[in-house]
Amino acid sequence: MHEMSIALSIIEAVDAKGREEGCGKISEIALLLGKLSGVEPAALRFCFSAAANGTLAENARLAITEPEGVGECAECGARFPVTFFYAECPKCRSLCITIISGEEFMIQSITIEEGE
Amino acid sequence: MCDTCGCSADGGAVLRKPGGSDDHVHLGDGVEQQTHNHAADEHHDHEHHHHDGRSRTVVLEQHLLHNNNLLAERNRGYFEARNIFVLNFLSSPGSGKTSLLETIIPLLKRRLPVAVIEGDQQTTNDADRIDALGVPVIQINTGSGCHLDALMVNRAVKELELHDHSLLCIENVGNLVCPALFDLGEALKVVIMSVTEGDDKPLKYPTMFREADVCILNKIDLLPYVACDVAKCRENAMRVNHHLAWFELSATTGEGVPALVAWLEQRMLQP
Numbered sequence: 001m002h003e004m005s006i007a008l009s010i011i012e013a014v015d016a017k018g019r020e021e022g023c024g025k026i027s028e029i030a031l032l033l034g035k036l037s038g039v040e041p042a043a044l045r046f047c048f049s050a051a052a053n054g055t056l057a058e059n060a061r062l063a064i065t066e067p068e069g070v071g072e073c074a075e076c077g078a079r080f081p082v083t084f085f086y087a088e089c090p091k092c093r094s095l096c097i098t099i100i101s102g103e104e105f106m107i108q109s110i111t112i113e114e115g116e
Numbered sequence: 117m118c119d120t121c122g123c124s125a126d127g128g129a130v131l132r133k134p135g136g137s138d139d140h141v142h143l144g145d146g147v148e149q150q151t152h153n154h155a156a157d158e159h160h161d162h163e164h165h166h167h168d169g170r171s172r173t174v175v176l177e178q179h180l181l182h183n184n185n186l187l188a189e190r191n192r193g194y195f196e197a198r199n200i201f202v203l204n205f206l207s208s209p210g211s212g213k214t215s216l217l218e219t220i221i222p223l224l225k226r227r228l229p230v231a232v233i234e235g236d237q238q239t240t241n242d243a244d245r246i247d248a249l250g251v252p253v254i255q256i257n258t259g260s261g262c263h264l265d266a267l268m269v270n271r272a273v274k275e276l277e278l279h280d281h282s283l284l285c286i287e288n289v290g291n292l293v294c295p296a297l298f299d300l301g302e303a304l305k306v307v308i309m310s311v312t313e314g315d316d317k318p319l320k321y322p323t324m325f326r327e328a329d330v331c332i333l334n335k336i337d338l339l340p341y342v343a344c345d346v347a348k349c350r351e352n353a354m355r356v357n358h359h360l361a362w363f364e365l366s367a368t369t370g371e372g373v374p375a376l377v378a379w380l381e382q383r384m385l386q387p
């Protein structure tokens with residue numbers, strides 16, 4: 001499943017950053033995963049714990065923030081919550097909606113413990 | 117263990133030429149290793165602000181698929197520099213990706229050279245079908261993998277002799293979920309669905325339809341036999357992504373194919 005590819009990608013990135021920073025281990029990884037990002041947090045946690053063994057990220061806590069989906073109508077400018085990419089403006093019923101929140105897909109930060 | 121050459125490259129992708137020969141190339145982590153080395157070589161200022169003596173937070177703000185995206189941009193730069201127009205064909209298994217390529221490639225190759233990268237878990241069956249069209253093709257077998265990624269494409273391109281001012285068609289692994297997230301460096305993502313799959317397909321797999329640039333409804337010759345409301349299907353696709361270029365065709369009868377070919381030719385000639 002693609003959550004495994006994503007978990008491996010996260011581990012690679014934080015492992016490299018951790019080594020750059022000269023850390024002993026990574027205690028927490030803060031992720032920003034919007035509700036519309038296409039990634040399932042539970043599946044990601046599962047794959048992460050399997051993939052992190054033997055790396056600086058082993059036993060790191062995954063702190064996942066999931067920004068809500070918010071759409072903005074391209075016609076009347078109204079902003080409203082959305083749960084899928086397809087949505088109708090509640091004010092003017094236009095289908096031309098731009099997603100302004102909920103597609104976030106990034107590693108925000110890592111918390112590292114000093115060590116050799 | 118690879119049962120062709122006996123090496124221990126377990127579960128990684130493999131490149132194969134059509135025709136079932138034993139020649140193959142295992143994809144390793146070569147590119148990822150290079151990225152690691154660059155990071156290690158960077159000179160760092162170690163005067164960091166400490167929160168307490170024991171732990172501190174380091175900001176990354178890095179995309180989850182950072183390495184794939186970087187390599188996809190390298191692929192993209194290479195293709196742009198050589199004027200190679202790249203299409204990434206995506207769909208559920210059995211929607212007609214290979215059949216569509218078999219129909220459009222003989223028409224397109226009259227205008228410019230065409231090459232193909234095929235993606236499947238196993239076999240060179242699809243590459244063999246493309247090989248019969250007389251264009252260069254390489255098969256990526258992902259093994260247990262469910263999608264192609266930028267690294268696989270980067271390596272596959274090195275096994276193909278590509279021409280300047282040409283077309284490269286990448287047929288992704290049949291899967292309407294995972295391939296949507298993995299940029300390969302293509303110019304356009306083309307999603308294919310068929311009339312036998314239900315007119316609500318775009319609503320059920322919105323991520324894929326949102327990422328696509330072109331949407332093709334295939335197998336329209338079967339419309340008399342299946343309950344598919346074409347207008348509803350198009351409306352559903354447009355609800356998810358109102359930028360989609362929409363085509364209805366049959367890869368087997370050829371109906372609707374000239375319109376797609378003309379549109380592609382026009383896009384390829386755009387500066």
